[in-house]
Amino acid sequence: MLNQVYRLVDPRQFEVQTVAEEITNNDIIVRPRFLSVCHADTRYFTGQRPQATLRQKLPMALIHEGVGEVVKDPQDKFKPGTLVAMVPNTPFKTDPIIKENYLPSSKFRSSGYDGFMQEYVSLHRDRAIVVPDNFDHQMSAFIEMVSVGVHALTQLEGVMDADRKVIGIWGDGNLGFITATLVKQILPDSQLMIFGRHQSKLDYFSFADKTYLVDDIPNDLKVSQALECTGGRGSESAIAQIIQHIRPMGTAILMGVSEDPVGIDTRSVLAEGLTLRGVSRSGRVDFQRAVDILTDSPVTRERLQNLVGFTRKVSTIQDITDFFEGALTNYWGKAVMEWDV
Numbered sequence: 265m266l267n268q269v270y271r272l273v274d275p276r277q278f279e280v281q282t283v284a285e286e287i288t289n290n291d292i293i294v295r296p297r298f299l300s301v302c303h304a305d306t307r308y309f310t311g312q313r314p315q316a317t318l319r320q321k322l323p324m325a326l327i328h329e330g331v332g333e334v335v336k337d338p339q340d341k342f343k344p345g346t347l348v349a350m351v352p353n354t355p356f357k358t359d360p361i362i363k364e365n366y367l368p369s370s371k372f373r374s375s376g377y378d379g380f381m382q383e384y385v386s387l388h389r390d391r392a393i394v395v396p397d398n399f400d401h402q403m404s405a406f407i408e409m410v411s412v413g414v415h416a417l418t419q420l421e422g423v424m425d426a427d428r429k430v431i432g433i434w435g436d437g438n439l440g441f442i443t444a445t446l447v448k449q450i451l452p453d454s455q456l457m458i459f460g461r462h463q464s465k466l467d468y469f470s471f472a473d474k475t476y477l478v479d480d481i482p483n484d485l486k487v488s489q490a491l492e493c494t495g496g497r498g499s500e501s502a503i504a505q506i507i508q509h510i511r512p513m514g515t516a517i518l519m520g521v522s523e524d525p526v527g528i529d530t531r532s533v534l535a536e537g538l539t540l541r542g543v544s545r546s547g548r549v550d551f552q553r554a555v556d557i558l559t560d561s562p563v564t565r566e567r568l569q570n571l572v573g574f575t576r577k578v579s580t581i582q583d584i585t586d587f588f589e590g591a592l593t594n595y596w597g598k599a600v601m602e603w604d605v
């Protein structure tokens with residue numbers, strides 16, 4: 265198949281390249297419909313990754329969050345027109361212990377391998393998860409990020425001690441909001457507290473039990489377990505506050521990506537017997553659990569629809585560039601493009 269792939273060739277510069285692709289009987293062809301931007305994509309778009317990383321990874325199609333319509337299935341199992349969420353992680357090996365998203369042999373789209381900004385995406389058939397008809401399409405575009413939140417909470421469930429009284433989330437942006445909605449479904453008996461930098465963003469977390477600005481947290485406040493959803497330089501102070509406010513032997517799940525190493529007060533981590541668990545990306549099972557939670561919970565779907573922040577139809581390279589520039593200045597919510605190239 266000859267495919268048109270929209271690749272970032274240099275920071276802020278996209279180019280369409282024609283690529284010959286081999287399709288096997290195990291693949292399906294999907295036409296992308298709604299695509300959502302992750303911070304990882306904006307770091308490539310703006311050239312915030314180190315020069316050596318950019319040299320190694322570009323040219324590359326961005327975007328690892330999206331839904332599309334099945335165009336062709338050689339096995340006729342997916343009907344043409346079926347809406348599917350595309351799983352960006354493509355494993356080539358299995359391991360009894362290491363999950364697919366942590367296997368070094370797996371390929372992750374828009375991080376070294378072409379993402380979803382293509383005319384057609386060829387997917388191994390187990391990388392497509394059917395999206396129910398009653399899901400909002402723009403919200404469905406970021407099911408990948410929901411699956412990351414699901415993966416984080418699944419990891420927390422496996423690691424944490426019996427104290428689930430208070431779950432604290434640091435970060436008042438997209439990942440914090442998604443993870444917060446999931447805490448309400450996965451740990452419904454826990455009190456949910458959000459710690460953020462912007463009152464106007466914290467106001468969106470109306471379903472949380474309590475929200476705090478990070479410079480106004482009571483000294484004696486304690487959380488049982490914590491999730492860090494900040495990233496960048498903000499991770500350092502968020503992790504420091506988590507260490508200060510988590511109960512002894514609590515678990516902190518770290519999700520925010522920082523370009524430079526951040527300092528951690530290991531003396532306190534040791535003294536209090538804390539567990540720090542890193543979480544990155546997600547696998548097929550997390551996507552399926554995410555879709556199941558959304559299917560069973562209309563209120564979660566409604567909350568996540570509130571996270572659609574900036575949308576636009578894109579048809580040309582100029583539209584794509586303008587869309588990414590717009591996503592950079594968008595204050596609240598996910599940037600979702602209707603892919604019409």
Ligand SMILES: NC(=O)C1=CN([C@@H]2O[C@H](COP(=O)(O)OP(=O)(O)OC[C@H]3O[C@@H](n4cnc5c(N)ncnc54)[C@H](OP(=O)(O)O)[C@@H]3O)[C@@H](O)[C@H]2O)C=CC1
Pocket residue numbers: 302303304409412434435436437438439440459460461462465478493494495496497498499501502518519520521522543544545546
């Ligand atoms: N592990 C994974 O698989 C994934 C990781 N990520 C990463 O998660 C991070 C967050 O992504 P996203 O939610 O989309 O980004 P957002 O910018 O939407 O949200 C981050 C929010 O956290 C706030 N913040 C910064 N520092 C602190 C702090 N110390 N305490 C509390 N809040 C703070 C930010 O405020 P301000 O803007 O003022 O700094 C911002 O409002 C990024 O690094 C992203 O790359 C995203 C997806 C998956």
Ligand SMILES: O=C(CO)[C@H](O)[C@H](O)COP(=O)(O)O
Pocket residue numbers: 302303304328372374375376408409412521544545546
């Ligand atoms: O966003 C993510 C998953 O949804 C990850 O943070 C992202 O894949 C990290 O990739 P990179 O190493 O290219 O920054």
Ligand SMILES: [Zn+2]
Pocket residue numbers: 302303304328
């Ligand atoms: Zn992402």
